Amino acid sequence: MVNIKILVAHHKPGKVIESEMYLPIHVGKALSDCNLNMQGDDTGDNISIYNPTFCEMTAVYWGWKNIDADYIGLCHYRRFFTFQHNSMWVRVKNKLKYVFFSSIGNVLRHGVDFAYTGQISSDAQLFEQNAFLFERTIHECLDSHRFDMIVPIPYHFACRDNESFFSVIGRDHIAILKELVNEKYPKYSKLLAETLRSNTLYAANMFIFSRVLFHEYCNFIFPILMDHLDMVKSREWCIDPLHEKCYARISGYLAELLTSTFILKMLKEKKKVKFVNTMFLNA
Numbered sequence: 001m002v003n004i005k006i007l008v009a010h011h012k013p014g015k016v017i018e019s020e021m022y023l024p025i026h027v028g029k030a031l032s033d034c035n036l037n038m039q040g041d042d043t044g045d046n047i048s049i050y051n052p053t054f055c056e057m058t059a060v061y062w063g064w065k066n067i068d069a070d071y072i073g074l075c076h077y078r079r080f081f082t083f084q085h086n087s088m089w090v091r092v093k094n095k096l097k098y099v100f101f102s103s104i105g106n107v108l109r110h111g112v113d114f115a116y117t118g119q120i121s122s123d124a125q126l127f128e129q130n131a132f133l134f135e136r137t138i139h140e141c142l143d144s145h146r147f148d149m150i151v152p153i154p155y156h157f158a159c160r161d162n163e164s165f166f167s168v169i170g171r172d173h174i175a176i177l178k179e180l181v182n183e184k185y186p187k188y189s190k191l192l193a194e195t196l197r198s199n200t201l202y203a204a205n206m207f208i209f210s211r212v213l214f215h216e217y218c219n220f221i222f223p224i225l226m227d228h229l230d231m232v233k234s235r236e237w238c239i240d241p242l243h244e245k246c247y248a249r250i251s252g253y254l255a256e257l258l259t260s261t262f263i264l265k266m267l268k269e270k271k272k273v274k275f276v277n278t279m280f281l282n283a
Helices: 048-054 057-066 088-108 124-145 162-169 171-184 186-197 211-234 250-268
Strands: 004-010 022-026 071-076 079-082 120-123 149-152 155-157 207-210 273-282
Touching (some): 004 124, 057 211, 079 124, 162 171, 162 250, 171 186, 186 250, 207 211, 211 250
Parallel strands (some): 004 022
Antiparallel strands (some): 071 079
16 A cells, blocks of 8 residues: 655644544744644745745645655645535536636626636535545555546636736736746746646645655746745845735745646646545535
């Protein structure tokens, strides 16, 4: 049986799923004024202080530098992978909404939007009751390396592409992202451009990658995010992006674009990919 560690990013008190597979991580612990009584992202080689802008990616960095497992993944304290499915009625209703808003958006050419996704809502108790079943199913997918990776069923935006959707953080940040990828990772340039043109997004930086792919992913994504911070400072857009509210979460949003770009590369390389639903746990 392969060793699977799924990091679960926590930033405040809440329900913790008890499991051998899931490893709760207190993200941003170096800056936190509370103790969640779990592993922090501030031990060993870490970037815990970058959490205000990197968000859950500080947990990914910690896992990269401090965890050794056959498969390593990331979930959130209220978002998990699930092998449950929405009812047929919910799937049909969402598809009809997607078609309707796509049609309206094509006519109006502005802000009408709808995201079609496989996300399911549930409560923490129900998820916990089924956690063992989900873990067993994940093992069935990954034992004997049947799949190289597990990723969420992507969001499909009805009326806009990813570049316009992420423009809320500032198009200049996306321009820097393109610049860095073109310069330092040219084999990803066309893939990033395809991701930005697409209306398909692998959201929330959720994944389970084999050890080899996880390290390839981290070696791609973190140098770009760090260089992006340096360029923002050198161009004097801000003095200290880790403490200025206008820069909060931006690296995390850019990471979503890079995560989607990496998954797209894996698909083109014919990696064995399992797509599953995500479950959002209601408070």
